[in-house]
Amino acid sequence: MQGKKARASAKPAQRIIKKYPNRRLYDTNTSTYITLAEVKQLVLEHESFVVRDAKTNDDITRSILLQIILEEEAGGAPMFSEAALANIIRFYGHAMQGFMGTYLERNVQAFTDLQAKLAEQSASFTPEMWAQLTHMQNPLMQGLMGNYLEQSKTMVEQMQEQMQKQTEQMFGAFIKR
Structure with missing residues (x-):
């Protein structure tokens, strides 16, 4: 049983x-x-x-x-512009290709988390609260957007650090020769 x-x-x-x-x-x-x-x-x-x-x-x-x-x-309502698609294509074969994939994945996940938090917290919103939210004057919205922007900033800083390390390694290899 x-x-x-x-x-x-x-x-x-x-x-x-x-x-x-x-x-x-x-x-x-x-x-x-x-x-x-x-x-x-x-x-x-x-x-x-x-x-x-x-x-x-x-x-x-x-x-x-x-x-x-x-x-x-x-289908008529594309998410990606031609410029965004071209930029993504340019990263294939680039030294930062792997990091770009991780960056996009983390950003999409952070945005998804933001959307879920907003949906959860907005379940009991009144029309007045929605009006305030749409004008970005709500501390909740500012806090959520702040967290998202902070995560994005951290990911860009990590990408810059990785690029700097790769550049140093590349130039170090030239100097040793």
């Missing part, structure tokens, strides 16, 4: 989605074919999953996530 309870309360295994050569996605959890829109819904619901190529078993999750972003960007 206890074995059944332990299995029922155990965290379910990561969902596996297989992508077949015909470009169809198969959810092994539900034993059904699913669409890219349904994969997007899994992301929105914070569902843990991996997408595997059915033929090679390679993990192609990133590729599917990028495909979802591409469709969203083409």
